[in-house]
Amino acid sequence: MAKIETGTQSRQGEKGKPVLYVLVAAVILAVVAGAGVLTWQGSVSPSDHASQSTEAARATATNPTTAPAGQKPN
Template sequence: MAQVETGKESRQGEKGKPVLYVLVAAVILAIVAGAGVLTWQGSVSPNDHGSQSTEAARSTATNPTQAPAEKKQN
């Protein structure tokens, strides 16, 4: 004979450790994916010369010994 359940019981999902395992695995995978994206993005992004010292910024300039020429206005 079939088991008789109430409406609430028939709509409930399974409880227990398998659900917890899926949740923990999903969180761990999200953390690993996030760390991978941040690592990859850091390796392919251009250098940030603005946060370095003035001397480091001057060493990357095209002509660090002269100030930029000002444009004449007509």
């Protein structure tokens, strides 16, 4: 005789280790991909603006008549 199930029971997926393996593998791949993106972005990003501002301020302080690079003199 056929097993009688409700509509909700017939739509449920199986639980167990195969589902857990897929979820764990997906999380690990997401972490690896995120680390790869952050590493790549760090290697191709320009220098920070703070060090550029410090260098421009020092150049202006040592020779106030010369405007920093990229700026017009007043």
